[in-house]
Amino acid sequence: MEQLIERCAGLDVHKETVAVSVRVPGPGKTRVQHVRTFGTMTADLLALRDWLAAFHITHVAMESTGVYWKPVYYVLEDAFTCLLVNAAHMRNVPGRKTDVQDCVWIAQLLEHGLLRGSFVPPAPIRELRDLTRYRKTLIQERGREVQRLHKVLEDAGVKLASVATDILGVSGRAMLEALVQGTTDPAVLAELAKGRLRAKLPALRAALVGRFRRHHGFLVSELLAHLDYLEDAIERLSQQIEEHLRPFAEILRPLDAIPGVDQRTIEGIVAEIGVDLSPFPSDRHLSSWTGICPGNHESAGKRHSGKPRKGNRWLRTTLTEAALAAIRVKDSRLAARYRRIMRHRGHKKAVVAVAHTILVIVYHILKHRVPYCELGATYLDQRDREQATRRYVKQLERLGHRVILEPAA
Numbered sequence: 001m002e003q004l005i006e007r008c009a010g011l012d013v014h015k016e017t018v019a020v021s022v023r024v025p026g027p028g029k030t031r032v033q034h035v036r037t038f039g040t041m042t043a044d045l046l047a048l049r050d051w052l053a054a055f056h057i058t059h060v061a062m063e064s065t066g067v068y069w070k071p072v073y074y075v076l077e078d079a080f081t082c083l084l085v086n087a088a089h090m091r092n093v094p095g096r097k098t099d100v101q102d103c104v105w106i107a108q109l110l111e112h113g114l115l116r117g118s119f120v121p122p123a124p125i126r127e128l129r130d131l132t133r134y135r136k137t138l139i140q141e142r143g144r145e146v147q148r149l150h151k152v153l154e155d156a157g158v159k160l161a162s163v164a165t166d167i168l169g170v171s172g173r174a175m176l177e178a179l180v181q182g183t184t185d186p187a188v189l190a191e192l193a194k195g196r197l198r199a200k201l202p203a204l205r206a207a208l209v210g211r212f213r214r215h216h217g218f219l220v221s222e223l224l225a226h227l228d229y230l231e232d233a234i235e236r237l238s239q240q241i242e243e244h245l246r247p248f249a250e251i252l253r254p255l256d257a258i259p260g261v262d263q264r265t266i267e268g269i270v271a272e273i274g275v276d277l278s279p280f281p282s283d284r285h286l287s288s289w290t291g292i293c294p295g296n297h298e299s300a301g302k303r304h305s306g307k308p309r310k311g312n313r314w315l316r317t318t319l320t321e322a323a324l325a326a327i328r329v330k331d332s333r334l335a336a337r338y339r340r341i342m343r344h345r346g347h348k349k350a351v352v353a354v355a356h357t358i359l360v361i362v363y364h365i366l367k368h369r370v371p372y373c374e375l376g377a378t379y380l381d382q383r384d385r386e387q388a389t390r391r392y393v394k395q396l397e398r399l400g401h402r403v404i405l406e407p408a409a
Helices: 042-054 069-076 099-111 123-155 170-180 186-190 195-207 214-257 263-273 283-290 313-326 333-345 347-368 379-383 385-398
Strands: 008-013 017-025 031-039 059-063 081-085
Touching: 008 069, 008 099, 017 042, 017 099, 031 042, 031 099, 042 069, 059 069, 059 099, 069 081, 123 214, 123 263, 123 313, 170 186, 170 195, 170 214, 186 195, 214 263, 214 347, 263 313, 283 313, 283 347, 313 333, 313 347, 333 347, 333 379, 379 385
Parallel strands: 008 059, 059 081
Antiparallel strands: 008 017, 017 031
C-alpha cells in the first residue's frame, strides 16, 4: 500500500496513560517504529511533545476517547498536524487488542492516509462552546426543578398549576412564598393574584385548598432557592457568551432575520460550528456532521431505513428548537415547507426537515456573507407549479367537485 505520510505518530489515549507509536524512515527504504508510554500530567505531555519533535514528526492521530483526548490534543495542536479520529473508523482485527497494538495500528493507518480527522474548532470557539453547553445544561436543570415543584404542590393537594399558566410568574411566586411563610387560607392566597389572573379568583380559591404541611413548605423554599440560583447562573453565563460573541457581531447579524432563530439560537449554532466554515466543503457535509439529514443504507439493491446518523446532539437540539419556532411564523417559506412534508410524513420528520433547511440557510449566510431573503409561503408552490396544481385538483375532486382549469387573464 502506498505510503503518504513520511513521519507520523499514533496515540492511544487513556485517562492516566498515552501509548505512542512513531513511524519514521529507516535505512534504505525500510520503516522504523518506536513505541513508548507517557503519563497524562502536563509535564508528561510536554515531554511527549519534545519526544515527537525529536523525530521530526509532522502528523499525529488519536482516538476521540471521552474527554481524555482534550489535554493531549491541546498540547500537541500547535506543534503538529493533529487528527482526532472517530474510533469506529479504525477498528482493528478482532482478537488483537492492547494499548500498544492500538497505537501501532493508528500510526499505520495514518501513514497510508486512511484516517479522516474530525472537526475540532479553534480555541475561541471551544471556549464559547463550553459556556453555551453548560448554560444549556442549567436551563434543562431549571426545567427539571420546575417539574419537581409541580410534584410537591400536587402532593400537597394545591392545584395552582390547573388555574395559573405559569406558577413562577409574579402572582404564582407571591402565592408560593406566602405558603412557605405559613399562610394557608385560600381566600388570602387568591388575593395575591395580579393582572388577568384576578379574573379567575373563584377558581383560584378552590385550587388553593389543600393539605399543605410544614415539610411541603421546606421543600418549596429549597426549590425556589435553587431556581433563583439557576436563573442567576444562567444570566451570568449569558453575559459571558455575549462577550465572546462581540467580535463576530457584524458577521452574525444577518442570522437574526431567519424565522425561528433568535439570539440564543445564534449563540448555540456558532458555538458548535464557528464562523469559519471552510472545514465543511458544502452544506451537505455540515448536515451530515450534524446528523440532521437522512441516512444512507443500501444493500443488494434495497434501500433500508434512512434514520439519521448520530451527530452533534447539541447543535441538533438547537436547530430543532428553532424549527419548532419557525413553523409558527406565518407567510414564511419554512412554515410552508413544514406543512407540505407534515401532510405525508408526520410532524417529527417535518420538523427535522425544517431544522435541516435552517442549517443550510445558516451555512450559506456565513460561508458567502449574504443576507437572508424571505421567499414567502407561496415559493414552493410557485417553484413546482404543475405538481402543486395537480395536488390541489385532486383535493377538490376528493371533495366532490369537478375542476376545469383555465389560465388567468
